[in-house]
Amino acid sequence: MTQKILFRHCDPAGIVFYPRYFEMVNDAIEALFSDQIGWPFEHMHQTHAGPTVALEATFSAVSRHGDVLDMCVSVERLGKSSLQLRTEGWCDNQLRFTVVNTMVCIDANTKSTPWPKSVRKKLEQLMGPQE
Amino acid sequence: MTQKILFRHCDPAGIVFYPRYFEMVNDAIEALFSDQIGWPFEHMHQTHAGPTVALEATFSAVSRHGDVLDMCVSVERLGKSSLQLRTEGWCDNQLRFTVVNTMVCIDANTKSTPWPKSVRKKLEQLMGPQE
Amino acid sequence: MTQKILFRHCDPAGIVFYPRYFEMVNDAIEALFSDQIGWPFEHMHQTHAGPTVALEATFSAVSRHGDVLDMCVSVERLGKSSLQLRTEGWCDNQLRFTVVNTMVCIDANTKSTPWPKSVRKKLEQLMGPQE
């Protein structure tokens, strides 16, 4: 997923205001669930939800208005009902940021619940072979 | 309601990015319903909603980071299930913006429905005597 | 330009929170300047700016999470240093919203200034033949 840095992302210093990065990361994760996992958020939220319970971010270089970022989401760890996703933003072979989200699958009563089987299977495929 | 122009409101030109004004206006209207009308949005949304169906805005002078705006919401017109609110933003005796929102009261089935009586009464008081 | 309604656009009622529409409209206008007019905002803002000074919006039908909107920007009026753009959002042949922005071209001293000739020419082409 590519994301051009738009006017609305930038702060008075002309660089990305970091809460906007988390909106981009959320969009990238939403696209992953929709395009690769086959469980779009708009379906998920009819019966479940996947809130972020913890997050670590490193902003290693600034991004400016007009930069085009390549965003890459990968599965870092898959638990029974938890999931750790790493999103990296790159521009011109330079790493701009890394965000690691820990999400939990919850049901309609906000209790944690295992990922549905078909979702789990896709997530495992995305992880690739583990040794 | 006063609102200081914060870092997050401003764009690369150092002035308020206009979609942020609409967040401020929404906050001011939310405060009006909570503090003066006695129907906080968090209660309203259990059974009703009040979506904005039309809006007119004029940005007459720019606002910069650090400016402190006085925001004043007044009732411009009250229909059976509609409501027109005017929000003005002032700083140092200078009008910065005017936003006129037209809202409609809807029920849980998203059909328009009359404003509850107690809400209507408060809105009428806010309008003041009409000739 | 198409825009899927994402999680971050929606409010507790599950529909688009209207300030988010103005971010989408700004993105669509930014894409117009970048892709069709050849004056990307990131270049424009080195010497000029194009603030919105007035705006009218009508939200004729709600949009929900997962809807895919077609957004269409057209030139409604072109003045010496002003510009009126109409952005319509459609989904399934239903008009969801219309936003008319009035922008002004300003220079580095925030004085209004004529649109650059090459920009004016492109804007005129976009207007099509006028009778």
Added chain:
Amino acid sequence: MTQKILFRHCDPAGIVFYPRYFEMVNDAIEALFSDQIGWPFEHMHQTHAGPTVALEATFSAVSRHGDVLDMCVSVERLGKSSLQLRTEGWCDNQLRFTVVNTMVCIDANTKSTPWPKSVRKKLEQLMGPQE
């Protein structure tokens, strides 16, 4: 600093959308610099900036529309040109979130530079006696 959870903070699940937390945290840090350190962001940004370079967040309990959060910012570590701030959000004696921001003081050329002496002194006072 208290912050009521407003309509605009919440997602379709009726809870705070986590990127909005970072806007609140940024507001709280901006208030700290303005009210307690005496270096408001709007002054700082004339000659310096204080970008967040890393961040860790834990969301230990959800917050809903209408909740009133007490936000408390404390100095966790003070380096020559870096600063670690911990922001906690509490409601009804329940910890809702913890965000630890690592900021760096930079000059107009985006090079890291020591905190100004008066700022450093205030930050040390906020840390309290260290053993």
